[in-house]
């Protein structure tokens with residue numbers, strides 16, 4: 001018998017799930033319903049299913065018919081890929097209708113909505129899986145393994161710097177993410193990945209958070225202070241933007257054209273707003289300090305306008321230090337179009353470079369092999385999909401499946417950081433949310 005899935009939120013991220021259900025997992029899974037505010041986007045996916053996979057169309061439901069979709073199509077699981085601030089609406093309604101849920105990250109954007117989700121889980125007994133794909137990237141899994149094996153002893157501190165480049169980073173300033181009410185800012189929307197990785201690598205949850213953050217590069221004021229002036233609020237249809245390295249032209253890419261440009265008359269969603277326009281209410285430069293329940297101290301920073309994309313992380317322990325360097329992009333030249341960073345290609349995304357080095361205290365440093373990988377997000381997406389959809393997923397000794405508690409732990413650092421930006425004080429997690437204990441840590445000798 002096949003497991004039945006319905007999906008709400010048919011934007012670009014939905015493509016990964018729809019493709020997997022229509023191809024690799026079609027014998028054990030079936031996609032029974034699509035739901036969105038925008039009929040054009042749902043229709044685009046039905047054409048894609050037909051043209052790419054010779055698959056039948058999927059029934060479509062407008063967002064205000066979500067409950068009707070559940071009643072008519074009887075899904076076992078609902079996949080939530082809407083914009084972040086709406087995840088809780090669909091998670092709770094799906095659970096109240098008796099469905100389990102897979103949600104995209106971030107689980108939600110603030111403490112109140114987190115509580116609404118926890119209440120629904122207690123009320124219904126349904127399960128929520130947060131799709132933290134990065135846990136499944138071979139480089140990040142390997143780092144977890146090194147720490148679990150005790151190579152550095154007990155973790156004491158973490159230095160973590162993540163760089164988003166002028167292509168991918170800029171994309172958050174073109175659309176809904178740029179308003180904090182929609183995304184929680186990059187501190188929640190993006191950093192949820194990074195804080196989740198740290199929580200998982202060191203096997204602990206955050207306790208207290210202090211943050212600085214500001215909009216220092218994107219936005220009208222910053223551009224004008226540098227002497228840059230833009231006459232266009234969006235890029236498509238403005239030939240004067242042709243030499244703007246931040247421009248994204250929706251009419252030059254079939255997927256962007258079909259999913260967004262042709263759909264905008266219905267809901268006014270502009271996918272290509274000028275990153276030096278207004279309003280932008282999120283930060284592009286952030287520095288956060290976190291104390292964990294285990295005592296670990298994290299120093300984290302994120303910028304969204306780097307020439308290259310990737311991360312540098314070091315975990316210092318009682319017996320040594322491990323460093324992970326990852327380069328996801330090598331930098332963009334002005335002549336290259338911004339293009340579509342969220343395309344549906346299944347093969348893009350393997351890291352350009354990744355290296356793990358262990359420095360034992362008083363020992364000889366050594367490099368740790370990282371398995372070859374293919375697929376989106378450093379090879380993470382195909383492994384995640386197998387864990388989600390395979391009827392017989394391989395064993396997972398690294399505990400990569402993320403629960404709602406992990407989902408909450410990863411956003412609470414960003415939620416506390418957002419509060420700290422307002423109060424200029426350190427914020428204790430327990431003052432905002434009653435986060436349960438983490439299950440006992442796996443032994444790592446100290």
Ligand SMILES: NC(=O)c1ccc[n+]([C@@H]2O[C@H](COP(=O)([O-])OP(=O)(O)OC[C@H]3O[C@@H](n4cnc5c(N)ncnc54)[C@H](O)[C@@H]3O)[C@@H](O)[C@H]2O)c1
Pocket residue numbers: 008009010011012013014035036037038041063081082083084086104105106131133189342377
């Ligand atoms: N794990 C990852 O690496 C990854 C990558 C990309 C996106 N995402 C997540 O996926 C989600 C979607 O992102 P995206 O890039 O596809 O965005 P998108 O803008 O392309 O798509 C969002 C879709 O949600 C729909 N929507 C908005 N409000 C709605 C509502 N109230 N009811 C129903 N539908 C609504 C929009 O019409 C749109 O079709 C986000 O939560 C994002 O964080 C995760």
